Amino acid sequence: MFRWFESLIDVFGKPDTRMPPRGIARFYLHYxxxxxxxxxxxxxxxxxxxxxxVALFDFLGRLVDLTREVPAAGFFARHGRELALMAFVALIARPLLIALSDLLMHQAVTPGLTARIRWQQHQYVVRQSLSFFQNDYAGRIANRIMQTGASLRESAVQIVDALWYVSVYTGSALVLFAQADWRLTVPLIVWVLLYIGALAFFVPRVKQRSWKASEARSALMGRIVDGYTNIATLKLFAHTRQEDAYVAEAVQENVEKVRAMTRMTTGMDVTLTVLNGLLVVVTAGLGLWLWQQGLITVGDIALSTGLVIRIENMSGWIMWVVNGIFEDIGTVQDGMETVARPNAVVDVADARRLVISRGEVEFRGIHFHYGKQGGVIAGLDLHVRPGEKIGLVGPSGAGKSTLVNVLLRLYDLEAGSILIDGQDIAGVTQESLRGQIGVVTQDTSLLHRSIRQNLLYGRPDATEAEVIAAVRGARADGFIAGLVDGEGRRGYEAQVGERGVKLSGGQRQRIAIARVLLKDAPLLVLDEATSALDSEVEAAIQDSLDTLMHGKTVIAIAHRLSTIARMDRLVVMEGGAVVETGSHAELIALDGLYARLWKRQTGGFVAVA
Incomplete structure (x- = not known):
């Protein structure tokens, strides 16, 4: 039975990677x-x-009157069917309805809808551009996705519950009171008007302050996670006190925003308590007066008093529900600000898969500025022939990494085009583009998973033999066998820690090289690929890099000449433009920028074979 209810909402149903709508009502409706x-x-x-x-309360009032009107000896004989019917309602119908409602809520909606919202938001957010993640805390983004799903589901359900109970109880009470005596409805009508007025005053203010409190909570989470993620830096610089102050500032901001919200909720609580007290006292007093005048029965007093006490209790519950609803809405609104943003880099509607047969790359008049005034790359032209291996050199800020980023389409060009084998990369799918390019960067970060899982990121369908061959090729087999993590997992099953922190820089780099060896893509980008390796290890894997580069088009960014010495051509960049090109000897003879950079080098030079 539980499993049937749990299957009603498919967490991983038809994927929906469209941008969620902006506007809180449409955002709710979307999910x-x-x-x-x-x-x-x-x-x-x-x-x-x-x-x-409500029917049970009505029957309670009728029961009081019946006990006064019917002799005790014949009570069950005359009203047995009615009593049996209400017993059925109380003992079977009501529990059954509540059980069904609970099964839908706790087995279907609470786990299923919450997880579905989180899954869809993750699917959308993970496809955002690189700049999206660079402009925010990873912890804050994750926190908003986790909180938004639960808050959206909870507030939607609570809104429905509150509306039903308010409308049914209040509407039924007015009808039943009017049947007894129309004057009994007056206190309730006045109370409803005052209650609505109080909610109209407090709710928007609670909502606004709840949103600000949620925003402050997300900022606090971001700062805490940022410190934990960079714990080594905190300890190396001995800045514990500065970090305490940095987080304390966010804690104080969060406390102030929460206090501003709770002041409103306290005011709302006191106001509604006073209104509820007036409702009970006035209704009970009016009922007694009408009874004294012989206008209503004792059963009517029991009904009216019982119902208003129930309405009073319900209104207190609704107050906290409304408080929770708008706190949740504030959380959802905070999450919406992160989730409902357009993707900066998207595939065109008819995007094709990139097919590489030769490996020719052309940059034609490209412009890209990271949204800044002035140029990072402006009007750059570069042709890389099929199978050619070029080295990009130049001072910091010359645009080398930017050139690689736009080739990988981590950012879209502002003007110009990049063609691979004559195919404009703007018209192919991002997945197929990046699937055809192997990348080894200087700052290699691994996933917090096992060695094997990190390697298989290069090619998930690789065989065990292919994995081992790639590891040997990267000269990583010497240390993997001896790895043991905190849970006792060894070798290929050992976890590497967040961003690979359990490995040395050289070990991380060799895993990264093995991963690209396994990928075996026709285009290869090396961004200071051996910078984390000592000279002995670098020399040991140089043959592997030669094997990796064989038959591929290679773009290598390098400052260490041991890397670029094996390139077919060197391309010198400055100010986002190509200023020199040629072999090492040609550029030295030119006595330009490259020659000046060369003279500043302090390391040796590995001669070209």
């Missing part, structure tokens, strides 16, 4: 409509439960 049938049945059950509870 809730995916479970409209389950939520609709829950609404109907909530309505039925509320009606049953």
């Amino acid at each position: 809730l409509r995916q479970a409209w049938l389950v939520l609709g049945v829950m609404c109907a059950l909530g309505f039925a439960v509320a009606l049953v509870e």
Whole structure:
């Protein structure tokens, strides 16, 4: 039974990677409509439960009158069927309705809808551009995705519950009171108007302050996670006190925003408590006066007093529900600001898969500025012939890494085009483009998974023999066998830690090289690929790099000449433009920028074979 209810909402149903709409109502609808049938049945059950509870109160008043009108000896004989019917309602119908409602809520909606929202938001956010993640804390982004799903589901369900109970109880009470005496409805009508006025005053303010509190909480989470992620830097620079102050500032901001919110909730609590007290006292007093005048029965007093006490308790519950709803809405609104942003880099509607047969790369008049005034790359032209190996050199800020970033389409060009075998990369899928390019960077970070899982990122369908061959090729087999993590996993199953922190820089780099060896892509980008290796290890894997580069088009960014010495051609960049090109000897003879850079080198030079 549980499994059937748990299967009603498919967490991984039809994927939806569209941008969620902006605007809080449309944002809610975007996710809730995916479970409209389950939520609709829950609404109907909530309505039925509320009606049953009102019917029980009505019967209670009738029961009081019946005990006064009918002799005790013949009570069950005359009203046995009615009593049996209400017993059935109380003992079977009401528990059954509540059980069905709970099964839908706790087995279907709470785990299923929450997880579905989180999954879809993750699917969308993970496809955002590199700049999206560079401009925010990773911890804050993750925190917002985790909180938004739960808060959206909880607030939507609570809104429905509150609306049903308020409308059913209040509406039914007005009808039942009017049947007894219309004057009993007056205190309730006045209370409803005052209650609505109080909510109209407090709710928008609670909502606004809840949003600010949620925003402050996310900022606090971001700062804490940022410190944990960079814990080595904190310790190396002995800045514990500075870090404490940095986090304390966010804690103080969060406390102030939460206090501003709770001041409003306290004011709302006191106001509604006073209104509720007035409702009970005035209704009970009016009922007694009408009874004294012989206008209503004792049963009417029991009904009216019982119902207003129930409404009073319910209004207190609704107050906290409303407080929770708008705190959740504030959290959802905070999450919406992160999730509902357009993707900066998207595939065109008819994007094709990139097919590489030769490996020719052309940069034609490209412009890119990272959104800054002035140029990083402006009007650059560069032709890399099929199978050619070029080295990009130049001072920091020359645009070397930017050239690689736009080749990988981590950013879209502002003007110009990049062609691979005559195919404009703007018209192919990002997945197929990056699948055809192997990249080894200077700052290699590994996934917090096992050695094997990190290697298989290069090619998930690789065989064990291919994995071992790649590891040997990268000269990583010497240390993998001796790895042991904190859980006792060894060798290829050992976890590497966040960003690979359990490995040395050289070990991380060799795993990264093995991963690219396994990928065996036709285009290869090396960004200071051996910078983390000592000279002995670098020399040991140089043959592997030669094997890796064989038959491929290679673009290598390097400052260490041991890397670029084996390139077919050197391309010198400055100010986002190509200023010199040629072999090492030709550029030395030219006595330009490259020659000046060369003279500043302090290391040796590995001669070209």
